[in-house]
Amino acid sequence: MTNKPNDQASPDADLTEQPLQSSALQIVAAKFPGTTSAAVEKTILDNPATQKGLGFDLDGAKPVTDPRMRPMPTSVASAAQSPLSVQSFASNTVQGPVSIVELSRALNVDGNGPQLMYEWVANNVDWEPGWGVQKGMVATISDGCANQFDQSLLLANLLRQAGFVANIVMGTIRLTEAQYQAWWGVNDIFGAQSYCGNLFIPIVTPPTWTGTNWYMDIRHVWVTWVSGGNTYHFDPSLKTYTRTAGRTDIATILGYTPATFMTNAQSGATIDAGGDYVQNMNRTNISNDLKTFSGNLATWLKNNKPDGQIEDLLGGQSIVPVTIPLLQTTLPYEQPGDVPTVWTGDVPASFKPTLQIQFPNWTTPGVWDFTYVTTSDLLAAKRLTLFFDASRVPKLYLDGTLVATGLAQPLGTYTSIYITVTHPAYAAANYPQTSQQWYQTNFQWWQGNINANTGYLIGNSWGNLGRGQMDLHADKLAANIAAGGAATSEPVLGEKLAVTWSRWAGQNSRVTDLGTGIAKLSPGAMGAWKPKPGKPFKNE
DSSP states (O other): OEEOOOSSOOTTTTGGGSOTTSOHHHHHHHHSTTSSOHHHHHHHHHSOOSSSSOSSSEEOOOOOOOTTOOOOOHHHHHHHTOOOOOOOOBSSOOOOOSOHHHHHHHHOOTTOHHHHHHHHHHHHSEEOOOSSOSSHHHHHHHHSEEOHHHHHHHHHHHHHHTTOEEEEEEEEEEEEHHHHHHHHOOSSHHHHHHHHHHHTOOEEEEEEEOSSOEEEEEEEEEEEEEETTEEEEEOSSOOOEEEEOOOSOHHHHHTOOHHHHHHHHHTTOEEOTTSSOEESOOHHHHHHHHHHHHHHHHHHHHHHOTTOOTHHHHOEEEEOOOOSOOOOSSOTTBOTTOOOEEESSSOOGGGSOEEEEEEEOSSSTTOEEEEEEEEHHHHTTSOEEEEEOTTOOEEEEETTEEEEEOOOOOTTOEEEEEEEEEOGGGSGGGOSSGGGTTOOOEEEEEEEEEETTSEEEOOOOSSOOOSHHHHHHHHHHHHHHHTTOOTTSHHHHHHHHHHHHHHHHHHHHHHHHHHHHHHHHSTTTTOOOOOOTTOOOOOO
């Protein structure tokens, strides 16, 4: 959650010294009497979080056991940790206009709209695993990656916008080991099973040997286009990739050896003999070594790969473009005898995550000033903000539209809001295999230190982000400023916060991808000392 800076001293400054079981409001109350509400504190205690580690500046309500969280079977837990081969963001996708109307119009050319729309989604939206709608059709364009639900939603709505009849289909597909390898980059059929077990994809039939090859049946979603008396099947999310392995000589290129680097880093440091902590690491030596490594890398690139891309070093993948025209009246890999579910309109709400925001009443425990619930596809690529007006009345906005209003808060006070994320698609009913029926469907936590004199963005992202959402919010910010919006108004400040959030979330997705690539280059080669689990790291 992001808030605007303000000149009033914030009581969150020294929260880390307090016990974890104390809520943020309890800490504030102890240090600044009169700034919090006993009624709100009681509401917090009566509505505990499902687990720790969610949100920012958390109220530390005691975790409870959610009855909807089933224990993970040992077989799934071990399979979920099986190593996979090269996987990363596709390097050859092109972002389109973040508008269904504009993109549909651009692709509906010379009567070839359905083919070109399928081609665009298949070639320019990277595969992202999951089950159920996550980000919806607009954010699928802006992020450039999405799962089978979101890619199908995008394609179906592009077709519908152009006047074509399109349906979203949920059924079962049967793929061979080779097909899973080409799509997900797994090593074998059991890697594909692990992939499903770890990434929420329902398995219908586990790996089965036919005598000549392996296959596995999974739930899947695709699109049909109805034209005249024919029904044509498009599956934009099932893709194949060209994969490039990372270099194995990165350490040589950098001039890096673990022992030398560690010796330099530890020069003058205090190292606990029990391996519990290290103190006063040699920052100068570390900085100098890193400069040397980067210089060596720059020299190597100039001499050997002057036009190289990041994939030339870390490895990567690119989507193999589909071939059109594609006029298939059946899905070739649909499970024999499958009877799919056909949605002529939207995907049902039972497959859409929800975000719920509750604002507690200041004077009466257990009472909410407002409860606002919406689905993830309506949130993605939009700004959700909580602002207080001049009378300190809390107002919740979605892209500038008022969606909920609370009661005025006392001057100079702080409160908390209760946030619930529910994933109905993860319910046991959607997973035929018992071993997969362990997914947690509900997450709840308190977001503390809400100052009744400022504005906040309730930042949320549903899967990985590209830079498209940041660009979208930057354009909206420029338009709102041009329209004469004040610097502290919701349209201007809200969009500034949305730009900041989407930039951070998008960069986090990319940095994580780069880090994964680096980690795969040479396992252990870049390793360094680290404290034992649960032990402190001291570097003073």
